[in-house]
Amino acid sequence: MNKFVFPDKNDTFLIVVDIQDNLLKVFKDEVKERILSKSSTLIRYFRQQAMPILVFEQYPKGIGPTNERIKEALEDDYKPITKTCFSGFLAENFKDAIDIIKKKNVVLIGIEAHICVLQTCYDLLCSGYNVYVCADAVGSRFDLDWDVAIKTMEKMGAIVLTTEMLIFRWLGRAGTEEFKCMLPYLK
Numbered sequence: 001m002n003k004f005v006f007p008d009k010n011d012t013f014l015i016v017v018d019i020q021d022n023l024l025k026v027f028k029d030e031v032k033e034r035i036l037s038k039s040s041t042l043i044r045y046f047r048q049q050a051m052p053i054l055v056f057e058q059y060p061k062g063i064g065p066t067n068e069r070i071k072e073a074l075e076d077d078y079k080p081i082t083k084t085c086f087s088g089f090l091a092e093n094f095k096d097a098i099d100i101i102k103k104k105n106v107v108l109i110g111i112e113a114h115i116c117v118l119q120t121c122y123d124l125l126c127s128g129y130n131v132y133v134c135a136d137a138v139g140s141r142f143d144l145d146w147d148v149a150i151k152t153m154e155k156m157g158a159i160v161l162t163t164e165m166l167i168f169r170w171l172g173r174a175g176t177e178e179f180k181c182m183l184p185y186l187k
Helices: 029-048 068-077 094-101 113-126 143-156 163-171 177-185
Strands: 012-017 053-058 081-083 105-111 130-139 159-161
Touching (some): 012 029, 029 163, 053 068, 053 094, 105 113
8 A cells, every 4th residue: 555645845736627618517516616616726726836737628629618717716827738538648738748847746636537537647647647636626427437536546546635635734834824825715
């Protein structure tokens, strides 16, 4: 069994997978809201810390762009990598983007957990990255698919945690400016 280690935030980047309205519209309202809320909180933390963020969009010509709440949280970091493959790792321009970033740890969020998130996770792990999946910031249309995907990613070697587990670990303490800036989003 692998020993759990939180990622070093200086060696970590975020990947946002396919959080697009035309995919989200078939999700249960509470699942959709959870994904949007937790994902935008995590994105805001990464932006506050000037940590790298990559965004995937699955066939945006047919499915449409990233959700507006996510784009708003991304601000200037909204420069999506378009793909038609399920694994973002296989997307054109992805390898160039991660070569520029030069970080070893990846935090993975998005949809759908059992398809694009899982396949991206698998390929990242096979390529030597440490993958951290925020279970509350990923989702699938069906609960069973989400549940099996989370368990499968963990068995593959990803570390599964939640948005607050990660952010509060990196914050370290209350009362700091960093904490005060994030407080409105931690709900």
